[in-house]
Amino acid sequence: MKPNLIFIVADDLGYADLGCYGGRPAGFGPVSPHIDALAAGGLRFTEGYSNSPVCSPTRFALMTMRYQYRLRGGMEEPINSRSKGSPTLGLPPSMPTLPSLLREAGYATALIGKWHLGYPPAFGPQRSGYDDFYGIMAGGVDYFSHCSGQGDHDLYENESERHDVGYLTDLLSRRAVDHVHAGAAAARAGRPFFLSLHYTAPHWPWETRDDAHLAAEVAGNLFHLDGGDVETYRRMVHHMDEGIGDLVAALRGEGLLENTLIVFTSDNGGERFSDNWPLVGGKMDLTEGGIRVPWIAHWPAAIPAGTTSAQHCMSMDWSATLLELGGGRPHPEVPIDGVSLAAVLRDPSQTFERPLYWRMRHRHQRALRRGDWKYLKVDDHEYLFDVRQDARERANLAHKHPELLERLRADWLAWEATVPAIPDDAAVSLGYSVKDMPQR
Template sequence: MQRPNIIYIVSDDLGYADLGCYGGRDGPDGPVSPNIDALAAGGLKLTEGYANSPVCSPTRFAMATMRYQYRLRGALEEPINSRSKGSATLGLPPDIPTLPSLLKDAGYRTALVGKWHLGYPPHFGPLRSGYEEFFGIMAGGVDYFTHCSSSGDHDLYINDETHKEVGYLTDVFSNKAVQHVKARATEARSGTPFFLSLHYTAPHWPWETRDDAHVAPEVAKNLFHLDGGSVNAYRRMIHHMDEGIGWLVAALREEGLLENTLIVFTSDNGGERFSDNWPLVGGKMDLTEGGIRVPWIAHWPAVVPPGRVSAQHAMTMDWSATLLALGGGQPHPDYPLDGVSLEALLRDPAQRFERPMYWRMNHRGQRALREGDWKYLMVDGHEYLFNLPADARERANLAKREPGRLARLREQWLAWDATMPPIPADATVSLGYSVKDMPAR
């Protein structure tokens, strides 16, 4: 079979239950995510998929490298912030093999539309890490209308050059993605596939909808506006993103590319203050389920049967490893992958395999391990043990009831942690809008 075109869509701070297909509520104008829901209905939806981190840039390091993010110094920031500008250390080193660079080597045309957040020029950037084209932002978040970051700098680029453009950022990204598909369609039909990363900032702060252009200049002065936003505005932001994804799917269909295009949709971490993570607890910055369990949807009509749901455990780096395998790319022998390919799952969604998944966070000294039904968690020096199928909300701490299992999982986590570089003392923690709903002590 001809190798698929690949579109990797990443939303920003989307909660586990914000989408209709994950049980989300309708917004004031009706369903919030009909186009994303249609992708799930026409393909595969994971109910127990995870992000590599509960905060954005560390997950993006894992997504790019297909390895645990803790292996790179830049990913030990939680997350990268404006202090990294000019740094030659805090970013994704250009010599590290990445999903786009390895797919490029395998003959794919590669492009990123949207958020980078893996270090600033001149030392880092999308074009230095395998993307042939870039249209988007370097920072973690910008105003949706002025396109200025929290430092006040204009942050919208075409390749390495700053670019001024009028428009609501989510729509700008969606339209650029559609234009890219149309520009690559002839090549794709003739056998040269494309890899498009579409990394939205929605529904990340500031909480602005298309109708909020009149408040943008004031909001841009203080993007961390704790007095701003609302549930309805947040849901409309998701809906704007969903509409753009609908435009993209329509363009693929018009160009005759939808059948053999693999679309993967996810979030970089759990939701923030307006999100819906039900039945999970916690959110961004937390290693409770609400901070790391995220939507994962795969749509590929040529291969993936419609209407499939799987409880397969997987992380961000696994999906990137999957895309590399499907594209015929080869891992670099000096950088063996931590991610595990899910190609067999896509071809037969009834398949299931187990693999341990590990996390750690400098923030609140958090650590976590998911193995099978069980999760080991430590927060602020307090240890927890949960049976997640029985207690997805992590309310019933079984640590005292099962001390042997707790000890085994603790030692397993410590053994894994010993294989990772330590967190340096100068690593920063940017709290953002952490959901402080942690397990009761």
């Protein structure tokens, strides 16, 4: 029997923000007990990555199972309000996607949460394979007013505006729970579901469930980089964790948990209040802190509990994995770049060679991870790190291994020739790079 598939994506969550990745308890107690329980009952990846250190490019990869650079919209860093009305800056409805291919394989498909892949009428979740959508179109909104940084209301059910009252994280969690209950009978009868639950937490603005009074203060100025604090940030993660706990409880109550694969990750590395230890850097950087993220897979019917894996992987690999496990097939004319991890899920002791490539127009960055080695270039500076031994990327070994540096540089350049060049008019985020995250 095909598994139900739930793909949970946090927004700007740091590598060590979760207890199961070494995160410290907050003043109120454990930050992520329910997510930690998924890891304890399943498989935790220690060297998994996102396709990009910024949000919408990773989402292009999640959806298409391909390097985001193959689409014009995927070269924005990230898509922003200037894409409204654009016929090119978004995910083309003609492009095969994970939800469209799973729907062809018999799945009911839904996205609850953040889309951030272009605006209607040219683009939208239901135009790219989702039967149902409830969430936001933009990259970030206020958690109470549900307005974007431009002041536009941005909460939708399908393509109709919703004016639901409440804290956005809770609204998304409740809708996900309702969705499980509504689809349970069909799932038990043989029509499984694919649910994308893409939270905006803990993305700015930094507001907890108790901070409704801040909504007016940050209206039209969601960046408010003078706001927030570590405790607020951790509480935001905790609110998301509570919702995931409710979702797991709903699956258990409906008798669906055993044969449901739940995958949890972040779209990129953390921002200013994140804990990325022992990694350096964060969102917008191709240092480890910008791209190495939590990856947790829980599927009692198939995944051994309490296991870990050092398998290298990135966002599009997980989408390829879900496609395979759901019995879907890539479109014959649109080959995918993602590599399925299905065999690793069933036997976490095995690993395979998986080179990973990145590029960013921001600070002219490029990176390649192959085996234990990472080639990194930032502006005009080149680095070679043994990241298995030096996850903090402190010892540049380029001068000790010039032939390896040259080989990895040539490898990256050969890959780069297979994807379109970044156009001059591609946007670069107004966000900031995090050079050194807070130390323990």
